[in-house]
Amino acid sequence: MNSRLAEAISQADALTRAALGGRCPVRSRPSRRGTVANAAPQALGLDGVELTGRIDLAGSWFHKVEAEGGYLNFFPAPAWYDAAVDAPSPVGPEIVLQPLDVVFPAVIAPEDWAFWQVLRGTGPDPALVARQDAANPGWLVRYTARRLADLEPRACATLNWTAERRQLLWMLAQLPQEGNRRRMAGYLLALAREIWDIGPQTLPLALNRHSQAALNAGLRQVLAENCHKTR
DSSP states (O other), X not given: XXXXXHHHHHHHHHHHHHHHTSOSOOOXXXXXXXXXXXXXXXXXXXXXXXXHXXXXXXXXXXXEEEEETXXXXXXXOHHHHHHHHHSOOOOOOXXXXXXXXXXXXXXXXXXXXXXXXXXXXXXXXXXXXXXXXXXXXXXXXXXXXXXXXXXXXXXXXXXXXXXXXXHHXXXXXXXXXXXXXXXXXXXXXXXXXHHHHHOGGGOBHHHHHHHHHHHHHHHHHHHSSOOOOOO
């Protein structure tokens, strides 16, 4: 997880506790909509709208807080995106891909086979792994990182925080740092698809480089250990 995202989550916890008078534990989390959310009002049976009026966002990473569906949603300010994109890029472990009990046709990359196994937990259909398109998750992740590297010399240096770019940076900031490799594989696949939905050729340089780093670091983490052997 990006250090700036961790700071924002910690701030949302502290701001909510202050508004509640420290009456209950609070556990905020990043939401898919690009906010930090917690269910403190719902847990206490309090009116969320009333609670937002007690929250002072001055000096925080947020520019507004709203109550919706029993949750408090903290919206990051532009300064958060500037700080998050300036944070150090992730670096994954060295790849140690042990030989698998699979006879690989020349067209199938062992990395793609391993990615499929981690993602699904089973041996994939060789015909699917041999595909050189978005139907092959391992290929899509590797190709996206390579495509961004090819586009980097032409990337724009100017950052304009459109909604799509904010959402992408929010996803990049949630890169898993350790633990479940299947979760990491699912994250990488979602990230690659997000990049293609936005259009990799439209990314400014800072987001291009963060995206490359996340894809490469995550892929190295997925492949760092031998996966299940299949025959």
